[in-house]
Amino acid sequence: TIVTSDISPGKLTVLTPTYTRACYLEGTVLNGCDNNPMFGASITINAPDPRVNTTSNLLGIFKTGYLTPGNYTATISKPGFASQTVSFTFETAQTTILNVILEPLDVVSRSGSVINALTGAPVPNATVTVHSSTQTFYAQTDASGNFVVNCIANDAYTATAGTWGYLPLSLAFNGSTPLTLPLQPGYYDDFELDYGWESTGTAPGVGHWVLGEPEGTYTNQGTTTVNPEFDMNTDNNDQCYMTGNGGGQAGSNDVDEGNVVLTTPPMVLGQYQSAKLSFYYWFFNYFPQNQPANDKFIVNAISNGQTVNLLTQNVSASQWRFSGEIPLENYITLSDEVRIEFITADDNPGHWVEAAIDIFNVEPSNPFSGVQNNLNANALIEAIPNPSGYDFGIQYDWGKSEEELVFEVRNMVGQVVYQTPLSNSAGRINCGNNFTSGVYFAILRSGTQSSAVKKLIKG
Numbered sequence: 001t002i003v004t005s006d007i008s009p010g011k012l013t014v015l016t017p018t019y020t021r022a023c024y025l026e027g028t029v030l031n032g033c034d035n036n037p038m039f040g041a042s043i044t045i046n047a048p049d050p051r052v053n054t055t056s057n058l059l060g061i062f063k064t065g066y067l068t069p070g071n072y073t074a075t076i077s078k079p080g081f082a083s084q085t086v087s088f089t090f091e092t093a094q095t096t097i098l099n100v101i102l103e104p105l106d107v108v109s110r111s112g113s114v115i116n117a118l119t120g121a122p123v124p125n126a127t128v129t130v131h132s133s134t135q136t137f138y139a140q141t142d143a144s145g146n147f148v149v150n151c152i153a154n155d156a157y158t159a160t161a162g163t164w165g166y167l168p169l170s171l172a173f174n175g176s177t178p179l180t181l182p183l184q185p186g187y188y189d190d191f192e193l194d195y196g197w198e199s200t201g202t203a204p205g206v207g208h209w210v211l212g213e214p215e216g217t218y219t220n221q222g223t224t225t226v227n228p229e230f231d232m233n234t235d236n237n238d239q240c241y242m243t244g245n246g247g248g249q250a251g252s253n254d255v256d257e258g259n260v261v262l263t264t265p266p267m268v269l270g271q272y273q274s275a276k277l278s279f280y281y282w283f284f285n286y287f288p289q290n291q292p293a294n295d296k297f298i299v300n301a302i303s304n305g306q307t308v309n310l311l312t313q314n315v316s317a318s319q320w321r322f323s324g325e326i327p328l329e330n331y332i333t334l335s336d337e338v339r340i341e342f343i344t345a346d347d348n349p350g351h352w353v354e355a356a357i358d359i360f361n362v363e364p365s366n367p368f369s370g371v372q373n374n375l376n377a378n379a380l381i382e383a384i385p386n387p388s389g390y391d392f393g394i395q396y397d398w399g400k401s402e403e404e405l406v407f408e409v410r411n412m413v414g415q416v417v418y419q420t421p422l423s424n425s426a427g428r429i430n431c432g433n434n435f436t437s438g439v440y441f442a443i444l445r446s447g448t449q450s451s452a453v454k455k456l457i458k459g
Contacts, residue, residue: 022065023090027098029056029076033107033151037061040136041078041102058138066090076100079134080107080153104151111148112179114141114161117438118411122146123183126163127193132156160236162188164195164265167363169437171459182436187267187362190235196265197241203258203346207244207353214240214356215247219286225318226250232280232320232358242282242356243344255353259345262357263302269328270336272364273414277301277310277326277340282356285316287349295353298343299323303332310340320358328362365441379444379451387457391433396444397426403447407431409440409456432458 002015029041037060045052047066054064066072069090077083081102088096110130114123122145130137132155139147141161159179162168166183173179189195191211199209216229227250231240243260244253269275283297299311308331311323328334340362344355382395398405405425409418409432417440418431432440435458444451 020067021093022067023069023092024063024065024095025074025088025090025098026061026063026095027100028060029062029078030060030099030101031151032081032101032103035101036151038078038081038102039138041076041081044075044077046073046075074098076102078102078153080105080155104153106154107151108154108176109148109150110152110157110159110173110176110179111146112159112173112181113145114147114163114181114183115145116166117182117184117436118415120182123161123163123166126161126166126183128181129160130157131160132158162193164189165268167361167439171437182438184438186364187264187360189264189360190237191231191239191241191358192235192237198263198265199260200263201258201260201345203255203260205244205256206246206253207255207346208260209241209243209262209342210245211239211241212245213238214242215245217247217250217252217354219250219288219352226284226286226352227253227354228282228320228356231356235359240356240358241342243354251352255344255346255355256350257346259343260355262342264340264360266336267338267340267362268336269334269338269362269364272334273329275328275334275338275362275364277323277328277362279323279360280320280358281313281323281342282320282354283313283316283344284318284354285314285351287351291349291351293351294347294349295345295351297355300341300343301328301332302339302341303335303337306332307341308332320356334364363439374449376444376446376449376451379449381442381444381451381454383442383454383456387459388432389459391430392456394429394431394442396422396428398422398444398446398451399425401425401446406445407442408445409435409442411438411440432456 004013029038031038039058041056043054043062052064052066054062056062069092071089073085073087075085081104084100114126124141124143126141128139128147130149137149137152139149141147157173158170160170161181167186167188169181169183214228216225217227231238243255246253285293285295297313300307301310310326346353378399380397383392405422407420407422411417437458440456442454
């Protein structure tokens with residue numbers, strides 16, 4: 001009950017709303033081939049409002065509701081399976097249970113393995129996403145790095161593998177032939193999966209770092225975004241980390257009266273000479289009465305108990321920003337316990353403070369430690385095509401050389417994977433047909449001189 005009065009003439013108004021309870025529909029969709037939960041099945045209700053339609057989650061469960069009771073039909077469908085249309089009744093304040101098994105029309109199995117691209121060792125517990133233009137399935141590698149997805153519709157599939165400690169890789173299946181996904185060491189997180197980042201801080205309330213799909217908040221009559229409405233749109237999902245996430249009014253779920261800290265899981269970087277960090281971030285800081293904002297967004301690196309600042313941002317912006325590539329070796333000693341922390345706080349006096357992180361990437365490399373000395377600025381290396389799914393056509397030109405000219409390719413930890421002497425100071429060679437998928441680095445060397453490094457990407 002809501003009671004109001006105005007200033008003049010002091011009229012009292014009592015408002016008592018009449019609530020109407022909704023009708024609910026819940027159920028589970030199973031795959032008739034293996035009786036496992038079916039992810040991504042469409043549930044379409046023959047109601048005027050399309051918002052009642054939904055899809056099944058990873059456990060095959062769906063939930064929906066509608067205001068108007070009555071008799072309806074639900075059509076449950078997924079490509080590659082026989083659709084079912086079932087009659088049911090929406091009843092006020094009641095939940096109707098509808099469980100369905102979809103029988104496959106034409107199903108196949110897809111399998112493969114995930115390995116370390118440098119050592120060939122299996123990568124256990126990696127998440128593999130097997131997806132086509134219409135469907136997505138998930139698998140986990142076992143202790144031997146193997147995975148299998150059974151009872152899926154016959155379609156053209158691509159597999160994407162990823163886990164903390166490796167850079168993700170996507171490759172297309174070639175029919176029923178098992179697929180090998182060689183992952184390069186590194187650290188990448190676009191937050192489709194939860195790798196166990198740590199959220200701490202002194203701020204009370206709801207403004208701590210959370211993982212999810214962002215709900216935007218706005219100010220200036222809805223023209224300025226405070227909390228982001230969308231994640232950075234260059235990855236393949238809608239997830240990111242942000243400071244609070246409840247929608248509503250600007251400032252209602254932001255950081256208040258303290259700090260919030262987001263810390264990565266540990267990264268093993270001690271074997272590398274260098275490692276480049278990059279990420280996208282959001283930082284908004286504002287006060288409606290034009291009081292000067294005084295808060296900051298801070299990024300630190302932690303290694304061997306030492307904390308070093310990498311970035312401090314005190315300029316507010318209603319947009320995603322790129323950090324640029326940050327060479328960690330210029331700030332810290334690379335160790336086997338490196339963490340990155342993201343900090344923001346609501347300092348006194350209080351302001352609206354919102355921050356977010358997406359597409360975190362650390363690429364370690366040690367391609368030519370102790371090899372690349374004096375740079376020959378006139379030396380050239382071109383690779384066509386690059387990236388390449390087969391071999392690289394290398395066009396090179398050193399200029400005048402009085403000592404033996406050598407072309408060399410190394411992987412990300414400095415291991416030589418290809419080396420050949422060159423009889424001419426300029427020409428063309430082919431290499432890389434037997435390289436596994438990943439990132440490589442090529443140079444020309446003559447005596448104590450070398451060319452600039454050329455990055456090669458093998459698909």
